[in-house]
Amino acid sequence: xxxxxxxxxxxxxxxxxxxxxxxxxxxxxxxxxxxxxxxxxxxxxxxxxxxxxxxxxxxxxxxxxxxxxxxxxxxxxxxxxxxxxxxxxxxxxxxxxxxxxxxxxxxxxxxxxxxxxxxxxxxxxxxxxxxxxxxxxxxxxxxxxxxxxxxxxxxxxxxxxxxxxxxxxxxxxxxxxxxxxxxxxxxxxxxxxxxxxxxxxxxxxxxxxxxxxxxxxxxxxxxxxxxxxxxxxxxxxxxxxxxxxxxxxxxxxxxxxxxxxxxxxxxxxxxxxxxxxxxxxxxxxxxxxxxxxxxxxxxxxxxxxxxxxxxxxxxxxxxxxxxxxxxxxxxxxxxxxxxxxxxxxxxxxxxxxxx
Numbered sequence: 001x002x003x004x005x006x007x008x009x010x011x012x013x014x015x016x017x018x019x020x021x022x023x024x025x026x027x028x029x030x031x032x033x034x035x036x037x038x039x040x041x042x043x044x045x046x047x048x049x050x051x052x053x054x055x056x057x058x059x060x061x062x063x064x065x066x067x068x069x070x071x072x073x074x075x076x077x078x079x080x081x082x083x084x085x086x087x088x089x090x091x092x093x094x095x096x097x098x099x100x101x102x103x104x105x106x107x108x109x110x111x112x113x114x115x116x117x118x119x120x121x122x123x124x125x126x127x128x129x130x131x132x133x134x135x136x137x138x139x140x141x142x143x144x145x146x147x148x149x150x151x152x153x154x155x156x157x158x159x160x161x162x163x164x165x166x167x168x169x170x171x172x173x174x175x176x177x178x179x180x181x182x183x184x185x186x187x188x189x190x191x192x193x194x195x196x197x198x199x200x201x202x203x204x205x206x207x208x209x210x211x212x213x214x215x216x217x218x219x220x221x222x223x224x225x226x227x228x229x230x231x232x233x234x235x236x237x238x239x240x241x242x243x244x245x246x247x248x249x250x251x252x253x254x255x256x257x258x259x260x261x262x263x264x265x266x267x268x269x270x271x272x273x274x275x276x277x278x279x280x281x282x283x284x285x286x287x288x289x290x291x292x293x294x295x296x297x298x299x300x301x302x303x304x305x306x307x308x309x310x311x312x313x314x315x316x317x318x319x320x321x322x323x324x325x326x327x328x329x330x331x332x333x334x335x336x337x338x339x340x341x342x343x344x345x346x347x348x349x350x351x352x353x354x355x
Contacts, residue, residue, distance in 0.1 A: 068145030069130045073122035074115035078106030090161020092230035094254035100342035119263030121254035134267035137281035140169035160184035172292040180352040186300040187316035191289035206309040213268040226255045237308040238334025297323040303333030
């Protein structure tokens with residue numbers, strides 16, 4: 001099995017590119033990025049506004065494009081002619097997980113697109129009649145629809161949590177659209193059938209919120225306490241991440257999307273077979289239930305302090321049949337590596353993209 005060389009001369013040159021790229025961003029962004037110490041690792045439509053680089057780490061400049069059943073809001077950074085990387089967030093997070101990663105990638109010449117998922121931020125459904133469906137195949141199809149809307153033939157996909165699952169699904173089912181993949185916690189493709197198998201009690205305990213969401217009390221409780229619930233998940237999933245209130249509040253604003261609760265609840269109920277998906281995704285879900293191989297070049301990442309449910313790397317390594325490497329991020333990195341270890345996440349994207 002081929003591997004990426006993370007500790008070679010190319011890696012040294014990679015670090016040099018990152019440092020030079022940060023310097024090129026100017027004083028508005030560079031101090032924010034350089035303040036973090038390096039973490040060690042082992043191992044269609046037309047956009048409504050012109051592409052412009054973000055001025056701060058807060059993604060102040062957003063664009064919107066009609067993509068399938070959504071008007072997708074997204075940040076775009078970097079040269080419009082550069083190779084494309086799409087960065088996908090998870091729950092309960094948002095595009096600001098990539099606020100430090102995006103400028104690093106842009107400075108290396110990549111066109112970086114960071115969309116709000118359905119049910120987050122200012123992404124909206126085009127009609128009240130569209131099902132508020134969050135089954136994995138639908139979320140993955142949103143990525144393809146966005147690429148079509150932006151006339152992007154192929155992109156590097158990178159993500160964590162829900163975003164990692166969507167990226168892996170597109171890579172497995174539509175490899176012609178994916179140049180390479182970076183996936184936190186590896187191979188997250190599953191099925192309703194597989195979810196019916198009971199886990200050991202300690203493992204089931206980690207999914208407490210999934211069972212909470214299966215009840216109407218849980219739906220109501222999440223609706224009433226979105227921010228408090230999300231902050232608890234952040235702390236449990238990344239127990240050593242000392243994020244401040246401003247960092248959390250910046251992302252928590254995206255949970256006020258009018259469809260957010262419906263999307264979150266449907267996602268977890270679908271996994272348990274308690275909610276139906278859409279018939280148009282039946283074939284995709286059938287293929288996913290067979291755990292398809294991922295043939296595109298891929299790097300998987302895991303934090304050494306990930307408090308969220310995640311599979312061990314040895315359980316999924318054989319699902320990646322192309323050029324592949326797994327990297328462990330050390331130093332107390334939890335479930336959200338792009339925000340907790342942005343330089344290492346950016347490095348993985350650049351390595352897998354051959355930059």
